[in-house]
Amino acid sequence: MTELVALGLNHKSAPVELRERLAVGADDLGRVLEELRRHTWLHEVMLVSTCNRVEIYGVAAREIPPAAPLVELARLQSIDPGALEGHVFARTQADAARHIFRVASSLESMVVGEPQILGQVKTAYSKAKEGGAIGPVLDRCVSLAIKCAKRVRSETEIARGSASVPSVAVDLATRIFGELVGCTVLIVGAGDMAEQAAVHLRAAGASELVVVNRSTDRGEALAQKIGGRYEAWDRLEAQLVRADVVVTSTGAKMPVIDRSMMKPVMKMRRHRPLFLVDIAVPRDVDPAVSQTDHVYLYNVDDLQGIVHDNMRLRAGEAERADAVVDEEVQEFLAWMSSRSLGPLIAKLQHHGNAVVDAEIKRALKRLPGLSEEQRAVVDKLGRVIMQKLLHRPISNLRRANGEGVGQFDGPALAEALSTLFELDSGEPTPPTAARGDVRPQSAAIPEPTPVPRPEPS
Amino acid sequence: MMLLLFIAAALAYGGSSFAYGVGRTRERQLEGERHADDWGRRLLVLAALLHFCTIGAQCVHGDHPLKNIFLATSVATWGAVLGYVPLARHHRLDALGPVMAPVGLVGLVLGVLFSATESGPTIPGAPALASAHVTLASAGMAGFTLAAGVSGLYLVVERRLRNKVFVPGRPGMSLTGLDRLQHRLVLLVTPVFTLAIVTGVLWILEGSGVESFRGRLFEVVAGLIAWFASVSILVTRAVWGTRGRQSAWLNLVAFAAILLIVVSYGVRS
Numbered sequence: 001m002t003e004l005v006a007l008g009l010n011h012k013s014a015p016v017e018l019r020e021r022l023a024v025g026a027d028d029l030g031r032v033l034e035e036l037r038r039h040t041w042l043h044e045v046m047l048v049s050t051c052n053r054v055e056i057y058g059v060a061a062r063e064i065p066p067a068a069p070l071v072e073l074a075r076l077q078s079i080d081p082g083a084l085e086g087h088v089f090a091r092t093q094a095d096a097a098r099h100i101f102r103v104a105s106s107l108e109s110m111v112v113g114e115p116q117i118l119g120q121v122k123t124a125y126s127k128a129k130e131g132g133a134i135g136p137v138l139d140r141c142v143s144l145a146i147k148c149a150k151r152v153r154s155e156t157e158i159a160r161g162s163a164s165v166p167s168v169a170v171d172l173a174t175r176i177f178g179e180l181v182g183c184t185v186l187i188v189g190a191g192d193m194a195e196q197a198a199v200h201l202r203a204a205g206a207s208e209l210v211v212v213n214r215s216t217d218r219g220e221a222l223a224q225k226i227g228g229r230y231e232a233w234d235r236l237e238a239q240l241v242r243a244d245v246v247v248t249s250t251g252a253k254m255p256v257i258d259r260s261m262m263k264p265v266m267k268m269r270r271h272r273p274l275f276l277v278d279i280a281v282p283r284d285v286d287p288a289v290s291q292t293d294h295v296y297l298y299n300v301d302d303l304q305g306i307v308h309d310n311m312r313l314r315a316g317e318a319e320r321a322d323a324v325v326d327e328e329v330q331e332f333l334a335w336m337s338s339r340s341l342g343p344l345i346a347k348l349q350h351h352g353n354a355v356v357d358a359e360i361k362r363a364l365k366r367l368p369g370l371s372e373e374q375r376a377v378v379d380k381l382g383r384v385i386m387q388k389l390l391h392r393p394i395s396n397l398r399r400a401n402g403e404g405v406g407q408f409d410g411p412a413l414a415e416a417l418s419t420l421f422e423l424d425s426g427e428p429t430p431p432t433a434a435r436g437d438v439r440p441q442s443a444a445i446p447e448p449t450p451v452p453r454p455e456p457s
Numbered sequence: 458m459m460l461l462l463f464i465a466a467a468l469a470y471g472g473s474s475f476a477y478g479v480g481r482t483r484e485r486q487l488e489g490e491r492h493a494d495d496w497g498r499r500l501l502v503l504a505a506l507l508h509f510c511t512i513g514a515q516c517v518h519g520d521h522p523l524k525n526i527f528l529a530t531s532v533a534t535w536g537a538v539l540g541y542v543p544l545a546r547h548h549r550l551d552a553l554g555p556v557m558a559p560v561g562l563v564g565l566v567l568g569v570l571f572s573a574t575e576s577g578p579t580i581p582g583a584p585a586l587a588s589a590h591v592t593l594a595s596a597g598m599a600g601f602t603l604a605a606g607v608s609g610l611y612l613v614v615e616r617r618l619r620n621k622v623f624v625p626g627r628p629g630m631s632l633t634g635l636d637r638l639q640h641r642l643v644l645l646v647t648p649v650f651t652l653a654i655v656t657g658v659l660w661i662l663e664g665s666g667v668e669s670f671r672g673r674l675f676e677v678v679a680g681l682i683a684w685f686a687s688v689s690i691l692v693t694r695a696v697w698g699t700r701g702r703q704s705a706w707l708n709l710v711a712f713a714a715i716l717l718i719v720v721s722y723g724v725r726s
Contacts, residue, residue: 175618178631270698273633290619294701302621309623 002137002340003063005042006096007070007089008055011110014087016051021079024049026127033133035076040069044135046128046142047073048103050120052110057100059137066090097141097332101325104145105152106159113158113314118149136339141332148328155324158317161310165193165303166200168310169277172303173201173245176275176296180205183244187211187228188236188256190218191249193279193300198226201245210243212236214250237261241268247277248284258286266292279303337410338398344414345394347423352390356382393417459514463569466511469504470562473497477554494551498542501558505538508565520572523591526722529598531568534561536599537606544603548638549630552613553606560602571723586660593653598715600646601683604639605712608705611635615702636700639708640690647687654680676718683714 009019024032024047036045042058049055056069070088071081091099102108104121125142128134134142153159162168170180177183185206187194190213198209209228212235213219223230231239240246240257250256257276266274276297278285283299290297360382364375397417400410408416417423476497512522512532522532538561544550614630617623657680661669670677686707693699 172618174631175614176632178634271700272698273701293703296618298621305621306623
């Protein structure tokens with residue numbers, strides 16, 4: 001029986017200290033995947049290792065101790081498996097599939113709707129594929145998860161609106177200036193938030209970054225860090241004339257930019273619009289400045305208000321996204337289910353062939369005078385009857401997996417067929433696709449049970 | 458034939474208005490909104506094509522755009538719609554669609570319903586000057602209609618940005634982009650409108666002389682206001698860098714003055 005598992009730890013279940021210890025770097029990924037395949041029952045495996053999650057998605061040929069792959073991973077990363085206790089989750093089959101689809105669709109992310117996770121899942125998938133660790137089940141599962149994530153992004157507004165203060169600042173700057181290519185950004189003060197905003201603005205295309213700070217050392221250090229240049233504090237007014245976007249985050253007790261300063265500045269700017277982002281507390285820019293024409297002033301509360309609205313929108317969209325995930329998970333489960341019917345159908349056909357062979361042999365014994373041609377006709381007659389008899393039950397069995405036949409679903413019909421034809425001679429029976437969590441997140445980690453796989457000959 | 462074209466054009470304008478309207482009201486379904494806007498734009502292109510055919514059919518019947526103010530208005534609104542379509546593609550001006558489609562419809566209806574109207578007391582003079590005046594004035598009006606639409610949009614976007622009012626998740630139009638666009642439109646329209654005024658004055662002077670200005674005082678004053686407003690936009694921007702809200706309001710003043718001229722001619726005829 002094929003078992004799909006998803007297990008690991010993430011920002012919901014484990015602190016960052018533990019996550020960073022278990023994280024696997026890109027260089028080690030191939031080796032870790034190989035070790036996981038060698039020492040656990042997983043014959044298909046991929047590993048998603050990001051700052052927010054370390055998760056193993058795998059396929060086992062039989063039911064496995066749920067935490068075994070994680071214990072193996074802990075061993076590889078030189079961590080005491082006991083440290084994972086109470087911080088891991090393990091899901092199988094339908095729940096595992098749903099988890100993988102939700103992760104790819106960014107519904108399990110710390111910032112719901114963030115775009116990076118899809119790229120990270122794709123990278124993990126391609127790395128595993130390169131290492132030969134992806135088989136048909138994970139291939140189908142992850143491909144559908146990626147398709148699902150794309151649908152979620154295009155059919156819902158889960159990814160709409162910026163989700164952090166710096167990215168909202170970039171969004172607002174874009175609303176004022178269109179493209180930020182050619183824009184000059186002035187950073188007043190050397191605070192962390194200003195630095196983050198500068199990095200975001202640079203990434204959005206801002207051409208020039210200028211840092212103005214009271215302390216030359218800190219100002220120069222920040223300028224160097226963000227790839228800008230430093231200007232002395234007494235050059236603030238001159239820089240305000242040149243800048244398009246100004247981000248302030250000084251520790252000053254009083255505003256450093258007021259209306260009387262802005263009036264001549266705007267005149268010298270020939271009324272070019274100026275976007276002021278004041279993320280300092282207490283505020284660096286006198287609120288009266290916002291009354292100046294062509295000046296757009298936003299403080300940290302304004303930006304956080306926009307972030308809050310955007311996050312509320314995303315949360316509202318999560319329900320619609322879940323509906324998309326449900327559809328795609330059902331498609332995957334139907335595929336899994338139909339795939340599991342193969343052995344049963346093969347056994348049924350084998351059984352039919354055995355009966356036909358025996359009966360034809362007996363019949364031909366009673367008809368010794370038949371020519372080769374006549375014997376072939378008898379042989380064909382037996383096989384055609386067998387095929388025609390089995391055709392309808394097999395089609396209905398396949399159909400039952402998808403939509404059900406009468407009051408029977410796929411697994412029920414498969415079981416009935418097995419029982420009626422006595423096909424259960426020690427061979428695996430078709431599994432039911434939907435099973436729940438193996439155990440809650442707080443469950444204890446069992447001792448590792450390494451099961452060596454036979455080396456390929 | 459003309460009636461069929463008129464009905465088809467009116468339906469296309471109506472459909473475009475409806476599609477754009479649907480796009481604006483679906484605030485939470487961006488996919489649907491984009492879809493509706495796409496349909497709005499397609500229908501507007503079709504409407505402009507049918508409107509053009511209607512004007513052509515009217516010309517065949519002898520109702521040419523120089524005959525009266527309504528036919529000229531029809532041509533002007535058609536020009537505005539025609540100018541809007543490529544602008545909307547390059548400047549994300551879909552928000553202006555719900556305005557431009559009804560403007561086209563009004564122009565079409567005026568042009569067809571009042572096509573038989575006489576233009577009132579005619580001014581004797583060179584027909585070439587009259588043709589040039591009406592053509593340039595129609596082009597000017599088309600340009601001012603577009604520029605006024607962009608200016609209106611600028612004022613709305615600017616107000617939202619200043620008051621920090623946003624629809625979460627909806628991308629906004631660039632304020633600087635709108636300002637640049639309105640300036641370029643005025644830059645294009647002002648010389649055309651200036652020439653329209655010059656040819657109009659020459660036409661009147663060649664015909665019945667200075668005296669006939671008295672009977673057209675309202676139109677003359679409104680025309681001068683529009684001209685001064687548009688020239689002010691260009692001059693103040695060049696000299697002091699004035700832009701944004703001030704330019705947008707001046708643009709709207711120019712458009713209002715032109716609209717008054719059209720209404721005055723309409724009432725008179």
